Every structure is written in structure tokens, then in C-alpha cells.
Amino acid sequence: MMCSPLPGQVPVEPTVTSNGLTAQGAVEASPANKTSTEKPTECRKRKGICSFLMSVWKAMKHHFGCCCHSSAVDVVEPFIPPPDLDPEPDPDHSAVKPNNESFASLFNVGQMIGSGGFGSVYEGTRKFDGKKVAIKQISKIYNNHYLDIPGHPAPLVTEVALLLMMRQEPRSPHVIQLYEWFEHTHKFTLVMEYPEPCESLLDFIILNNKLDEPTARVIMRQAVLAVQHCIKHGVFHNDVHAKNFLIKKNTLELKLIDFGCGQLLSRDGYESRIYRGLPTYCPPEVFTDTRFHAVPTNVWALGVLLYEMVNPCSPFGNRMEITQAKVTFRNSNLSKGNNNILAVLGAGLEIVT
Template structure:
């Protein structure tokens, strides 16, 4: 069944142009209007997340699987996919060439409830890109964002907001997006060589604390950047981070569950994130809030990295929130999970 609209969302039946196809450049979104209360709250949020990272530095001593690939429909492509587009995106202009003449679509590298992702290559220079296809269904969610007269499908809207300056090296960048009669296609940067953070954790169980600290710093900064841009990712977990294999650089991906940041919170009955990372208030309260949820998910992520397993297996364990550390090699002092957990009271 279709979820009811969330804060800032507008249900919309996508329209088709006269030629049956609409292409869009990644046009910059204007900053959302903020009340003074929201500004002070957001400023406090950012300060808290910075304190989380400082605490992390001090205390750390130092799946979803692919299915069959369907046919990629031709669409109007961009003339260029610069990895660092002009700030005003003036160079992004559609042309009448076919997608097949400019891009080669490779194997599917990921899939889920919000689309399929393929390797792609720009033919004229061989540059790799990631091509995500989102089918148009009755469950598509749309958002109204400043600078756009029509509501945009959620992932496009939020990625456009994330393109506002300053940009973050820890968040995936959208290059272009296109609308087809039956789907949306997003062309994004593709870190190479990369793997999901989940795959990295599986290959490296019970990470040492210095490595976990490097990864955790980037995850915190990615989440902080989302908050500063008025975006609640709402699905932070190990599979939604790409890691560059040779540098351990992270990229937060998949904004399909995301929402506009709201000081009023969100209805618990329509929580969209991964259940293993679900905060206890989703089960105990009628509403949950973005920042406490982010803090909780970061704690779960860190636990998984250093213990090679999830801290909670079901709803009861989540609501009881009793953490048992299985890695005997961890530091014995105050650990960062306690810091993150205690932070819940500071930001609610």
C-alpha cells in the first residue's frame, strides 16, 4: 500500500511530455527557508555531532542481491558528466543524441526497494558512472523544494539539495537525472575501485579501533552534512556507504528513504529505514526525530564494525537497548557507543 505523505512530501502522478520523454539537468536547489528556531536547533545539532567526533577521537585508543537486468530505455543524455559540475550548472544542457550512442551500461551492482544500480561508462572518454533506475509506481514519493516549480521524486529532490555549496566528499554526487514514461534515471559519480561498507566489514571482521575510527569519522561527517543541508537520510547503515578500496574513503548513498529535515519529527508508523538500525522510539513513541535516529544508527554501525555482528536481533532487544560487546580486544575505557547513546538525551 502507498505510504501517506510525510512532512514536506507531495503525492503526485508523474506527467509525460508531448514526446513522451523529459530530461533534466541537475539544477541547483535554493536553500530552504528556515525559522529562527530551526536555525538555532540545527546549529546545536551540528555542534553536537562535532562533539561526537571529538569524543570518538579521544576514547578510541587506537543484503540485498541483484536480480535480472531489464532493458535500459533510450533517453536524452547530457553532453558531459563532469565529476565536479559548475556551481550554477550552466554547462548542463540536454541534446538530441541517444543514450546508447554515449553510454555503455554494464552489470547491475545493486538493487533494492527504490531501484537498481548499474555500472556505466561514458563512451567518449571511458569515465565510469553509476546509473540508477527508479521505476514509476504508485508508491513513488515526491517533495517540494525551493527553486523548482514542480514536486520532484524524493531521491532527486534530496540529492539536488545536497548539491548546494559547500559540498561534501562523503556524500555521493548526482550528475544528471532524466525522466522516462515508466522510470527515472539518475547518473551519479562512481568511486573506483569500491565496495559497500557491509562487504568490507564481512571481509574484515572485528576491525581494529584505529581503522574503525577512520571510517566512523567519515560517517559522522556525512550525516552532519545532510543535517546542515536540511536532509534526513533515514536509512544510514553499512550497505548504504560505498568505500573506496585503496583509501578507505566513504560515500553515503541511496536517499530513496530520505525526508526533509523537520523539527516536528515523523510518524513512527511510517518509519522507512532498515529495521536492524531502527531506534527504540519508533516502537515506544508515536513520533521519532531525525538527529536521535542518526545518533542511534551511527552507534549500531560502529558496533557492527568492531564486533562483526549486529547489537540487536529483534524489537524487544532494541527497546531494552542492552549492549553486550563480543570483541574481547576492545578498549576497556568509556567507548564511543556509550558517548553516542548518551547523546540521545541531549538532542531530543
């Protein structure tokens, strides 16, 4: 059976492409087809959301003190991105490449470096200059979801569609960049930037148990900016957690990855039954209400992330703990500033809902 369409999506009938591929899935209604007028209250609400996210990282910048005596890393200065991002192999990729020959002529595929529910990721190199890239392969299966986005005549598989939206100017150094993508008979191949040397933020947190507050401040600032950038581009990541960030250990540069669970931003929210993010980062309204919304979900996830960085455990372990939302701090050395930031993130759920 096919999965139920996501909010804003409509089912599409299987179609046969020129290479014999049968494509199925659900198509997101194009934002261009929706009304561009909003009620004054909606406009004020969106402005309040942006102001709130900005206030979170500003609060961390000015009030996040340091009372810990251990340091996870030597470098704690905020990461300052370079003036320009790396040049892309294909700065204006807009067409499907339906065969494997063009990909094989451009890239070499190395060892696997990760896998998940939406595909496997491999190290790779670009043949003409040896540049390292990350190559993600997504199998074509019956329940792939497709999105209809402006500028593309045909629906695109979710991760490709959202990453193309994230490539619109201005770009963010805190979000992974898509270089090129290819469509084959049985899979999609995405070629993305590969920050090196890097590891998942989850591995970094586990290795450096209870990060000191200056380090957590640098990481958290970038996480907030990454999520805010997605919202401004009309993208709801829907799976913000420590494993979906890559971090450079020597500079603390952070990048948000894996948009496979993402959706187009909708002011009407999403049905709780189709929440697709990590259960331990799930906001309480998914269990208590019929709908959840993008910004409150992001705020909740950022709060869980901050807690995990400065405490030796996660704040919630099951559905009951999430709905009760009672937080116990396991790190007695936390400063007042840190506790205040966690309180601000929690209060944000009431501000934006």
C-alpha cells in the same frame, strides 16, 4: 492504493506529461513556503545538535585507542579528501530530459552491480572520455514520492530532489555525487560518481571480521561527517547503515549512498508508522512513541554501525532488544576509548530529544 503522504508532503493528482506519462505521488511542502522564524529554544536546539555531532568525531579522534592486535587493512591514516571533487558532466543540470535518446548518446550501460527496493544500479561509461560512472534506474510506479524543492518549478522524485540539494556548496567528499539525471516514459535514470575500486561497507566488515580500532576510527569519522553534512543541507537520509556506504579498500575513503528513503529535514519530526529505514537500525522511539526525529535517529544508527564494525555481530536482533537498549560487547579487546564513544553516541539520544 497509493502510499500515505510522508510528513510535510501533500498528495497530488495524476498529471499527464507531454510524452503521455501519468505521474502520481506525494509532494513535499517547499521549505520556502514555511515560516523562516523559529523560537529561541529551537535555534539553541539546532546549535546543540551540530555541536554534539562535532563532539562525537572529535572524541573518536582524541580518545579512540587501539588495543587490538589484528589489522584489517594496512592503511589506517584518516582519509584526506582532494581539494576539488571530480568535474561533473553537467554542472548545472536543472531540466528534465524526457526521452532516452540523449542518455543513450552520452553513456554506455554495463553489468548490474546492485539492486534494492528503489532501483537497480549498473556500471557505466561516459562515451566522450570513457569515465566510469554508476547508473541507477528507478521504475515509475504508483507510489513514487515527489518533493518540491527551491529552484525547481515542478516536484522531483525523492532521490533526485535530495541529491540535487546535496550538490549545493559546500559539497562533501563523503556523500555520493549526482552528475546528471534523465526522465523516460517508464523510469528515471541517475548518473552518479563511481568510486573505484570499492565495495559496500557491509561487505568490508564481513570480510574483515572485527575491525581494529584505528580502522574503525577512520571509517566512523567519515560516517559522522557525511550524516552531519546531510543535516546541514536540510536532508534526512533516513536509512543510514553499513550497506549504504561505499568504501575504497586501499584508502578507506567512505561515501554515503542511496537517498531513496530520505526526506526533507523537519524539526517537527515524522510519524513512527512511516519509518522507512532498515529495521535493525531502527531507533526505539519508533516503537514506543508516535513520532521520531532525524538527528536522534542518525545518532542511534551511527552507534549501531560502530558496534558492528568492532564486534562480530549486531547489537540488537529484534524489537524487544531495541526497546530495552541493553548492549553486550562481544569483543573483549575493546579499549576504554571505544566503549566511551559508544556511550557518547547512546547518551546523544537524550541530549538531542
